[in-house]
């Protein structure tokens with residue numbers, strides 16, 4: 001019989017596809033990314049076909065041997081992906097055919113590319129989540145090391161980007177330990193919840209009389225059990241949205257970190273210095289050294305967010321079952337993951353290599369009346385004022401300091417007494433940044449003692 005069109009599905013076609021159709025339809029240029037998952041899936045499926053007596057032991061052995069060869073070719077980057085076969089599934093099946101001949105045509109018995117691609121992608125996402133967890137742990141270790149190296153460095157903590165209260169730089173940096181720890185936990189939870197295998201759902205209705213053991217397949221592919229509903233299985237991409245949500249949060253966290261560092265590296269702040277290795281120069285201004293690595297982390301975050309909205313938009317109007325729109329889930333997903341990979345690698349390097357200017361940080365921590373809250377609290381504690389009263393009087397003291405162009409601790413006792421007569425010289429003990437920090441001993445606060453304890457706990461939480 002003459003096969004004039006597509007070797008996989010061409011039977012009902014009289015004429016071949018247009019070049020234009022190939023252009024819009026072919027996905028091999030990006031779904032080659034799923035090659036290893038597809039080979040693994042086909043190996044397990046061949047076992048299942050043998051157990052279901054669809055293929056003989058001899059046929060199965062031949063198929064598995066050929067799939068192992070294909071796997072090796074993929075590892076050695078010798079495998080030739082061909083544009084003539086629209087996607088990764090066809091590429092693998094046709095490569096198998098070139099090795100074992102017509103029996104390759106048996107491996108698609110009872111399966112569809114619809115359940116196949118959903119399974120491949122789920123497996124891919126699980127692998128990548130593990131990769132992300134590994135890298136997050138790496139960064140958490142870097143954060144701890146950097147915090148310990150700069151344990152006592154005092155800086156102004158900000159709200160509204162205005163100097164707010166003194167904090168330890170180590171405490172600031174450890175705040176990112178917490179953010180990415182949540183990302184790590186989310187990733188672990190998602191791996192845990194991606195435990196149902198779609199394979200064996202067929203095109204949408206399940207498989208016919210072949211007794212394919214879906215529980216066996218699920219186990220072999222690292223899942224706990226098969227999915228419950230075949231229609232849902234071929235169209236479900238919730239897990240992709242969940243994956244991209246996690247990636248969005250990760251990138252959001254590192255975008256914030258980058259933003260802090262970019263501002264702090266500016267001439268106006270001079271809190272930190274980036275190493276030459278993470279900066280670029282200007283083609284016109286000879287003096288420039290720009291924090292491009294951090295800026296690119298910030299902007300790649302936009303790409304990751306857009307992948308998430310892309311996936312939501314693709315799915316919002318789809319009718320039940322599989323539609324080819326779902327093929328468009330891959331490029332944004334792969335792009336988001338590889339953006340995250342580079343974000344994590346660069347962020348790790350960035351945290352490791354920035355130089356901290358503790359003199360500048362300390363000086364700035366003194367400015368902006370950062371210990372005004374400590375002063376108000378002192379009036380509550382020592383003078384018995386209500387917090388509102390103390391807040392108001394401290395506000396007046398701040399106005400006075402502003403007028404006299406002084407820091408709080410530079411005001412004389414006499415001028416303080418004019419605003420609150422009960423104030424005594426003990427107040428000078430609490431309005432220096434280091435004193436303010438010393439007293440922040442609440443659990444999770446910025447005192448040296450609590451930060452040391454937090455780091456001790458953090459080491460156990462990695």
Ligand code: ARG
Pocket residue numbers: 027031087088113114117322324326327328
């Ligand atoms: N390349 C397709 C995708 O990524 C595989 C599934 C094709 N299914 C189909 N009914 N044409 O979604």
